[in-house]
Amino acid sequence: MQLQIAKKKAALIETQSALEKQMREVSQKQSSLDRLMQQTRQMELSLQQQINKEQPKRETQIHSVSYKPANKKLQQELLTLLHGNTEIATRLLQQQQNLNPGYSADWYLEKVIHDLKRDRQ
Incomplete structure (x- = not known):
């Protein structure tokens, strides 16, 4: 009986250790994704500025997109x-940004998530 309890306890400790390792990996990957999203937003803003410089001034109003940090829950x-x-x-995010320029970071995340869920059904 004591041996079985000790084995189960050891198995639980091993599982806990594995889960903690996975959580650290997910956290690192999320940080990497955050950096990539920031770089993508900076590149997109730079490209938009270049486009605006090259286009002749128009009287029509150009809609600007506010760039706020992407929703962590959506990233996760x-x-x-x-x-x-x-x-x-x-x-997937870059593909959506190329197909649908001008949207917020959250919109791209929601679009990719929606498409993935739809394709899995």
Whole structure:
């Protein structure tokens, strides 16, 4: 009986250790995704500025998009759907930004999450 309890306790400790390691990895990947999202926003802003310089001035109003940090919950949901694969997440987000320029970071995250969920059904 004591031996079984000791084995179960050891197994639980091992599982806890593995989960803690996975949480650290997810946290690192989320930080990486945050950096990539920030770089993407900076590149997009730079490209938009270049486009605005090259286009002749128009009298029509140009809608600007406010750039606030991406929602952490949405980032986490995307990483969860992709089993922590930040490369795929980045590629999917960049693809949506190329297909649908001018939206907020949260919109791109929601779009990719929606498409993934839809495709899995």
